[in-house]
Amino acid sequence: MKKLINTPERLVDEELAGMALAHADLIRVEEPNIIVRRDAPRKGKVGVISGGGSGHEPMHGGFVGLGMLDAACPGAVFTSPVPDQMLAATKAVNGGVGVLHIVKNYTGDIMNFEIAAELAGAAGIEVKSVVMADDVAVKDSLWTAGRRGVGGTVLAEKIVGAAAEKNADLATLAALCQKVQDNVRSMGMALTSCTVPAAGKPTFEIGDDEMEIGVGIHGEPGRERRKLATADEITEALAVPIIDDLPFKRGDRVLAFVNGLGGTPLIELYVVYRKLAAILDGRGITIARNLVGSYITSLDMAGCSITLLRLDDELIRLWDAPVHTAALRW
Amino acid sequence: MKKLINTPERLVDEELAGMALAHADLIRVEEPNIIVRRDAPRKGKVGVISGGGSGHEPMHGGFVGLGMLDAACPGAVFTSPVPDQMLAATKAVNGGVGVLHIVKNYTGDIMNFEIAAELAGAAGIEVKSVVMADDVAVKDSLWTAGRRGVGGTVLAEKIVGAAAEKNADLATLAALCQKVQDNVRSMGMALTSCTVPAAGKPTFEIGDDEMEIGVGIHGEPGRERRKLATADEITEALAVPIIDDLPFKRGDRVLAFVNGLGGTPLIELYVVYRKLAAILDGRGITIARNLVGSYITSLDMAGCSITLLRLDDELIRLWDAPVHTAALRW
Numbered sequence: 001m002k003k004l005i006n007t008p009e010r011l012v013d014e015e016l017a018g019m020a021l022a023h024a025d026l027i028r029v030e031e032p033n034i035i036v037r038r039d040a041p042r043k044g045k046v047g048v049i050s051g052g053g054s055g056h057e058p059m060h061g062g063f064v065g066l067g068m069l070d071a072a073c074p075g076a077v078f079t080s081p082v083p084d085q086m087l088a089a090t091k092a093v094n095g096g097v098g099v100l101h102i103v104k105n106y107t108g109d110i111m112n113f114e115i116a117a118e119l120a121g122a123a124g125i126e127v128k129s130v131v132m133a134d135d136v137a138v139k140d141s142l143w144t145a146g147r148r149g150v151g152g153t154v155l156a157e158k159i160v161g162a163a164a165e166k167n168a169d170l171a172t173l174a175a176l177c178q179k180v181q182d183n184v185r186s187m188g189m190a191l192t193s194c195t196v197p198a199a200g201k202p203t204f205e206i207g208d209d210e211m212e213i214g215v216g217i218h219g220e221p222g223r224e225r226r227k228l229a230t231a232d233e234i235t236e237a238l239a240v241p242i243i244d245d246l247p248f249k250r251g252d253r254v255l256a257f258v259n260g261l262g263g264t265p266l267i268e269l270y271v272v273y274r275k276l277a278a279i280l281d282g283r284g285i286t287i288a289r290n291l292v293g294s295y296i297t298s299l300d301m302a303g304c305s306i307t308l309l310r311l312d313d314e315l316i317r318l319w320d321a322p323v324h325t326a327a328l329r330w
Numbered sequence: 331m332k333k334l335i336n337t338p339e340r341l342v343d344e345e346l347a348g349m350a351l352a353h354a355d356l357i358r359v360e361e362p363n364i365i366v367r368r369d370a371p372r373k374g375k376v377g378v379i380s381g382g383g384s385g386h387e388p389m390h391g392g393f394v395g396l397g398m399l400d401a402a403c404p405g406a407v408f409t410s411p412v413p414d415q416m417l418a419a420t421k422a423v424n425g426g427v428g429v430l431h432i433v434k435n436y437t438g439d440i441m442n443f444e445i446a447a448e449l450a451g452a453a454g455i456e457v458k459s460v461v462m463a464d465d466v467a468v469k470d471s472l473w474t475a476g477r478r479g480v481g482g483t484v485l486a487e488k489i490v491g492a493a494a495e496k497n498a499d500l501a502t503l504a505a506l507c508q509k510v511q512d513n514v515r516s517m518g519m520a521l522t523s524c525t526v527p528a529a530g531k532p533t534f535e536i537g538d539d540e541m542e543i544g545v546g547i548h549g550e551p552g553r554e555r556r557k558l559a560t561a562d563e564i565t566e567a568l569a570v571p572i573i574d575d576l577p578f579k580r581g582d583r584v585l586a587f588v589n590g591l592g593g594t595p596l597i598e599l600y601v602v603y604r605k606l607a608a609i610l611d612g613r614g615i616t617i618a619r620n621l622v623g624s625y626i627t628s629l630d631m632a633g634c635s636i637t638l639l640r641l642d643d644e645l646i647r648l649w650d651a652p653v654h655t656a657a658l659r660w
Contacts, residue, residue, distance in 0.1 A: 002521040002522060002538070002541075002558065002632060003521070003561075003598055004521070004561045004564060004594060004598035004599070004601060004602055004633075004634060005560070005561050005598060005601055006560045006561050006562055006601065007560075011597070011601065014561075014600075014601045014604050015597050015598075015600040015601055015604075016600075017600075017604045018599075018600030018601055018602070018603040018604035018607070018622075019600050021603065021604060021607045021617075022600065022603050022607075022620050022622050054597065055595075055597065057595060057596040057597040057600075058596055062596070191332040191333070191334070192332060208332070211332075228332065230335070230336045230337075231333075231334045231335050231336050231344075232336055234334060262595035262596075263593045263595070263630065263632070264334060264630070265385075265387060265592035265593070265624075265627050265629055265630055266387040266388055266392070266592075266624070266627070266657075267341070267345050267384065267385065267387040267629070268333055268334035268335060268345075269334070269348075270344075270345040270346075270347075270348030270349050270352065270387075271334055271335055271336065271341065271344045271345055271348055272334055272348070273348040273351065273352050274344050274345075274347045274348035274351060277348075277351045277352075287351075290352050292348075292352050292656075294595075294596070294624075297595050297596070299595055299597070300593065300594070300595055300632065302332060302593070302630065303334075304334060324660075326622075327596075329659055329660055330654075330659055
């Protein structure tokens with residue numbers, strides 16, 4: 001295992017310490033390992049929080065700041081955060097008008113966010129939760145009942161965060177987040193496995209001439225193991241099932257998001273984006289907005305994912321709204 | 331070799347096509363493979379261009395836009411661009427008051443930028459060139475006479491671009507770029523080799539328990555091959571030679587830049603940043619600004635580099651000035 005770490009046990013704590021030092025203008029890190037927007041709580045603003053296992057950086061901690069999340073709860077690597085973290089984050093961002101939990105669909109995340117929501121409710125904080133489950137690769141997996149939550153979560157956090165910044169109320173934000181979920185679909189693929197630091201060896205074995213289509217962000221199995229293919233063939237293998245699932249149709253406007261999984265350099269992502277644009281163009285689907293980069297990763301996994309979100313004027317306006325976080329800024 | 335590409339021969343063309351599609355609001359891509367700011371040339375503004383081999387993305391093409399570069403010339407992977415590219419870029423950004431070439435110190439880049447500058451001069455365009463050579467690892471290498479140009483180039487492009495945006499004249503910009511060079515030092519390290527697509531195999535062999543301290547951005551040998559160490563030890567091994575070289579002294583304010591080499595995920599870079607901050611704090615050096623992410627890469631190499639730039643009020647003001655490019659934006 002070759003990583004820039006000290007020990008697996010200290011990795012998340014030390015990463016958070018680094019983030020707190022690098023982004024003191026945006027965030028503060030508090031016990032028990034929560035990343036909170038520096039100016040939270042803001043009276044009269046709904047708090048928007050998310051969380052999940054570490055190892056997917058910059059998600060979610062890199063999305064805390066103006067126009068996106070108010071707090072993030074990072075668990076241990078690929079491990080759900082505990083209810084205490086979600087509860088502490090909920091309290092830390094409570095401006096008196098409720099808190100929205102954006103939850104990726106993994107069994108542990110769902111369970112712990114539910115417990116935290118109950119505890120918050122008992123403490124007098126209204127909480128609504130929306131579950132992101134945008135991965136079309138598999139319906140159920142070892143880690144989930146139903147579809148996994150992946151790249152659509154990044155887009156939901158940006159869009160919902162923008163509306164929250166304009167003081168939309170809790171019910172409106174929950175409906176908006178559900179609207180994103182209803183219009184977003186994703187799929188990923190891996191060229192290599194990731195290596196969880198505490199395990200010290202690759203999560204799965206994969207041949208030098210193989211790739212995993214439909215891989216999950218923890219290295220969960222996908223739809224199929226195939227022989228290595230070209231970038232164009234890979235892009236097609238991801239894009240077509242995504243398009244057919246919603247389905248995205250001629251005349252749709254979309255946000256096209258090409259995401260690197262941590263070990264893949266940017267130069268390759270633009271090759272994928274080029275082919276994705278051609279596929280969408282061929283089907284009469286217009287890319288109205290795009291995002292190319294590594295925003296939801298799987299440690300050092302080489303590979304990419306594609307996410308498409310069907311847009312309307314409201315979603316475009318919210319996507320374009322100002323954001324100032326460590327990882328997204330405009 | 332596992333990469334998201336079609337063929338090695340088409341990689342750069344297809345990447346540029348993807349960039350042109352993704353960032354049509356910022357750039358245009360023209361023959362012979364140059365990335366030009368969409369609104370160039372701007373009359374009365376000095377054009378600022380850079381270039382070098384591909385494989386270091388987002389550098390340089392991702393830095394074309396408001397407040398940074400007016401054009402970038404990407405060569406083949408790890409291969410200098412040809413003088414025709416630099417000449418075309420120089421002409422494309424010529425607003426009538428001269429063009430600055432920011433050149434990383436590699437023999438091929440130096441030679442080809444010199445030829446292009448002569449040709450531009452013959453065409454009536456005044457050109458000044460500044461050579462970036464900030465890598466403290468080795469004095470001469472296979473690819474260079476003198477020190478290699480690395481991470482300091484990113485900072486120079488941002489700072490000089492900000493001044494150019496305010497219509498500073500050519501001599502002022504050249505002096506400013508030289509000031510950045512005089513105050514910036516870098517060093518990198520690799521956990522793994524990169525793989526050049528056309529070669530199809532790793533550039534160098536490295537054991538599972540080894541790392542290369544002082545590696546170059548093309549996988550050139552560094553200062554020494556060592557046994558794998560902790561992130562803290564690695565950070566120390568990079569930071570101390572950098573600090574001692576300038577030297578950076580008690581009371582200095584610096585921009586601390588922790589850069590990923592392409593195959594290293596963000597979570598690890600924050601662990602390095604945390605230790606770097608502690609080392610600087612221990613020496614009475616203040617981090618006034620920072621940058622953490624993968625901005626000058628070596629294809630899929632796992633590893634990182636550290637760059638320190640001594641700041642004064644002028645450099646801070648220019649660093650903070652607005653920038654809107656594919657890879658840096660605020």
